[in-house]
Structures are given as C-alpha cells and as structure tokens.
Ligand SMILES: Nc1ncnc2c1ncn2[C@@H]1O[C@H](COP(=O)(O)OP(=O)(O)OP(=O)(O)O)[C@@H](O)[C@H]1O
C-alpha cells in the first residue's frame with residue numbers, strides 16, 4: 203500500500219512580532235486521516251502556528267499547503283471554507299447569540315452546504331459536543347468548559363477536512379476527558395485529519411498517530427509519540443519551560 | 449433520506465399574531481390621511497421618519513456593531529441630491545426616491561474606506577465623512593453655501609396632495625424597512641452581522657465574509673437613512689446644510705435606539721414614539737434639549753443596556769416577533785422512520 207496523501211503541510215514558517223520571534227523555521231506535514239499531536243512548554247508558539255494555518259495571522263515567511271495548493275493570500279474565512287476548522291484556546295463565543303445560533307452561523311457560512319442543510323448540521327455539531335441541552339441559551343451564560351465545547355461544536359459545524367484543536371481538554375474531569383477522547387477518535391475514524399495541541403498527555407496519546415514538540419518557536423522533535431516523549435531535547439525543553447513558570 | 453431528529457422553531461403563534469396585527473394597523477394608517485386633520489398627517493409623517501431612522505441605526509450599530517455617528521451624511525446628501533436632480537429637470541417625486549438610491553450607492557465607495565477602521569476610529573471617521581460631504585455639497589452654487597435652498601418644485605402640487613403623498617411615502621419607506629430589516633436579521637446575513645459584531649476574528653474563523661457582511665449592512669442603513677432624508681425634505685421643503693447634515697440627527701438616533709432598546713427589533717420603534725412625544729414638548733429648548741437627550745441616552749446605555757423594551761420583554765416574557773431560530777428536539781421515535 204502506498205502511503206497516505208498529505209492533506210496539509212507547512213514549510214519553513216516564521217512569525218515575528220516586532221523583535222520577538224514566536225515561530226522559527228517550523229515545518230510539518232499532516233497526512234489525510236491522521237491525528238497529529240503538538241506539545242511544548244508555554245509560549246512555544248503552538249497557538250501562533252495554528253493562527254498561521256487558519257489564516258488569522260500572516261507568516262513573516264514560509265508557506266502553508268492545503269491539498270496541494272498554497273493558501274497564501276486566502277483569508278481565514280476562505281480557509282475555513284477550504285476545509286480548515288479551528289478551536290480557540292481562549293474561547294471566543296458570539297456572546298450576543300444563542301448557543302445554537304453560534305453553530306448555525308458557522309454552518310451557514312463555513313460549511314459550503316446549501317442553506318437548507320445548515321440547521322441540521324449545526325444541531326448535529328451541538329449534539330456531538332454535548333451542548334444540546336443548552337442550545338437555546340445565550341452563549342454568554344456558558345461557563346468555561348461549555349465555551350470550549352462550543353468552540354468544538356462551531357468548528358464541526360463548518361464541516362472541516364482538517365480540524366485544529368487548541369487545548370480543548372484543559373480543565374476537564376477524567377470522565378469528561380474520556381468522552382472527549384472518544385469523540386475525537388470518532389471524528390478521526392470518520393476521516394477527519396486532526397492536529398491537537400494538548401498539555402494533557404495521556405488523553406492526547408490515546409488519539410494521535412504522531413507527535414510534534416515545539417519549543418521557543420521551533421519544532422524540536424517529531425515522530426512516534428513515545429519516542430518523542432523520551433527525546434532528551436524534549437525533556438530538557440519541558441524542564442526549562444517549567445523552571446520559567448515556577 | 450432520513451428524517452432529521454431535530455425541529456426548528458422560527459415562528460410562534462404569538463409572532464404570527466403580531467404580524468397580522470401589524471398588517472391591520474398599517475392598513476388603517478394607510479387610509480388615515482383621508483380622515484385625519486392636516487396637522488396630524490404632518491406629525492405622523494415625522495414619526496415615520498423617526499422610526500425609519502431608529503430602525504436602520506439599530507440595524508447598523510445594534511446588530512452589526514457599526515457604531516456610526518455620521519449617518520447625517522446620507523440624510524443630508526439625499527436631500528441635496530433631490531434638489532440637484534430637480535434642477536436637472538427630474539420630477540420632484542422621482543427625484544426624492546432616486547436621490548435616496550444614489551446616496552445609498554455613494555455609501556459603497558465610502559464603505560471601502562470607513563469599514564477598514566475599527567470601533568472608535570470608525571465612529572470618528574463617519575462623523576468626519578459627514579462633515580466632508582456637507583462641505584462638498586456647500587460648494588454647489590445651487591446650495592448657496594449656508595443659505596441652502598428649497599424644493600419649490602413641490603409647491604406646484606396642491607398642499608393636500610403633497611402632504612398625503614409625503615405621508616404615504618414615509619409610511620411605505622418605514623414599513624418597507626421594518627420588513628426588510630426583519631428579514632435580513634433572520635437571514636444568514638443577519639447571523640453573520642451579529643457574529644461580526646460579537647467577534648470579528650471568530651466570525652472569520654467560521655467562514656463569515658466579514659467585509660462583505662459589513663458592507664451590505666452599511667449600504668442598507670445608508671439607503672434607509674437617505675430615504676428618511678428625502679422624506680424629511682419633502683415635508684420641510686427647505687434644505688439648510690447645517691440642519692440637514694446636522695449632528696443632532698445622530699443624537700436623535702442614539703436616543704431612540706438606546707432608550708427603546710439596542711439590539712431588539714421592537715425597541716427602536718418604542719424609542720421613536722417616546723422621542724416623538726418629547727420632541728413635541730421640548731424641542732424649543734434648543735441645545736439644552738440636545739444635551740438632555742444625549743445624557744439620557746448615555747444613562748440608558750450604562751444602566752439599562754436593553755432599553756425599555758428589555759424591561760417590557762422581561763415582564764411579558766418574550767419579544768413580539770421571534771428574531772432567531774430555536775432548536776427543538778424531535779421525539780425519539782421519529783429517528784427510526
Ligand atoms: N499577537 C502577538 N503579539 C506579540 N506577541 C505574541 C502575540 N501572540 C503571541 N505572542 C507571543 O508569542 C509566544 C508564543 O505564543 P503562543 O500563544 O503561540 O504559545 P503557545 O505555545 O500556544 O503557549 P501556551 O501553551 O501557553 O498556549 C508567546 O511568548 C506570546 O507572548
């Protein structure tokens with residue numbers, strides 16, 4: 203069997219904020235149907251990398267290729283329509299709308315489906331994310347965990363081909379983590395390609411095929427999850443990161 | 449195809465009865481000039497203008513988050529363009545409507561610049577644009593600088609006819625925009641506008657074309673405001689650049705929408721009614737009256753952000769018209785079929 207096609211890749215990505223370099227010469231690939239994990243200490247540039255992929259930030263240099271085509275010049279909305287869905291690490295709900303309307307607007311504008319199918323798509327996304335009971339409540343009343351669920355529901359409502367999950371598991375109880383892992387495994391089984399940034403390793407390792415570790419803006423290790431976790435540079439980066447935050 | 453497990457509620461019996469009641473009220477208002485005294489017809493025409501202004505400003509600022517303090521640009525521009533078109537030989541009634549369309553079209557190039565700006569910058573820019581438009585208009589010899597001009601062409605019509613047609617124009621414009629606004633807000637453009645208002649970056653991330661959405665709402669609001677400006681000219685006849693382009697229009701819109709209820713459909717109508725009553729009793733107090741209106745608007749914005757309609761909604765347990773879509777779960781047995 204030939205190896206799976208590459209659905210998304212980044213090549214030599216750099217992102218500078220003034221003098222500070224948040225992402226430095228980062229490259230990655232994501233195969234179709236694959237789940238890729240990203241770990242790294244705080245401030246490593248993981249979220250910034252997601253923003254470069256999703257188009258909310260423009261790289262200082264480097265290219266991102268989705269299904270064989272460079273996405274340079276496409277704004278975040280077109281990338282969403284092209285199949286990139288993302289959740290935000292710090293949830294960004296539409297506070298003046300109901301929970302259902304949050305996902306409905308995503309289905310109407312980001313899925314590419316005809317308008318008549320948007321409602322079912324939005325409702326299904328809420329159901330999968332466990333938010334059905336709150337569907338008609340204002341998004342503003344949701345607590346942090348439900349806001350994270352809403353991030354996931356909204357991304358799913360855009361019918362992504364590539365799903366970018368940014369610390370979606372943080373703050374969940376063990377039972378909730380089990381549900382989340384089951385959901386993400388389901389999504390993966392349905393053919394979705396996933397990149398998951400997560401600090402909760404045991405949950406991450408249940409889903410991912412491959413792991414990338416970032417530190418100080420760079421990809422410092424990549425490959426089989428167990429191997430990456432035992433990599434001395436990775437361990438050193440984590441210790442360094444922890445020292446900073448101690 | 450399998451039947452959806454979900455059901456959606458876009459209309460309620462109460463909402464439908466509101467629609468029917470509104471139709472009856474509008475029908476009665478349509479024939480009202482035939483029985484009402486002339487002054488009442490004139491006053492009601494003014495009320496339609498206020499409601500129209502309030503509804504479109506709420507669409508712009510409340511639902512799309514585009515807080516403009518320069519809508520008088522389109523209000524005045526439409527009046528000026530009417531005079532220009534009449535000077536070029538157009539029938540004054542056609543000119544009034546045509547001018548509003550042209551002013552709406554002029555909002556497109558303005559939007560290219562203004563919509564790039566955010567929040568406070570956008571607000572200031574809209575005000576500056578209104579001033580610039582006024583100054584440009586004053587260069588036209590037809591306007592004679594500060595002196596202004598009048599739509600004397602309308603004097604060719606009998607006063608009764610003129611008054612009634614202006615009334616109907618106002619009524620149709622107001623009712624038309626109420627329906628249009630309602631439909632836009634319940635469409636995918638409406639949900640996009642609200643998403644953009646709440647969080648632009650998140651809206652982009654779920655595929656909303658932020659610029660296009662803002663542009664549609666901006667141009668629509670400009671057109672509505674321009675129509676109000678035309679109808680104002682038809683009833684006042686005189687055009688004074690400092691009055692028609694005056695910033696007091698923004699104060700009026702702010703007052704009506706904030707007091708009535710920002711981001712509600714019913715609020716601006718209620719606010720316009722309240723403003724209409726106040727205007728009758730206090731407008732002779734000049735600048736202090738304006739300060740008073742502005743002050744009250746700010747107090748409402750801070751203390752009662754949903755305005756008076758917010759209070760009423762709480763009391764009666766809902767809006768008169770359903771604005772969104774409710775998700776209802778269908779009974780489980782439907783799933784198998
Ligand atoms: N818009 C910005 N302007 C300036 N600096 C920024 C900006 N966004 C991120 N940074 C900086 O870039 C670095 C990387 O941030 P990023 O959010 O990508 O880290 P992260 O790996 O996601 O960290 P965490 O695990 O804490 O979420 C941080 O030092 C951050 O302060």
Ligand SMILES: [Mg+2]
Pocket residue numbers: 248249250291368
């Ligand atoms: Mg992060």
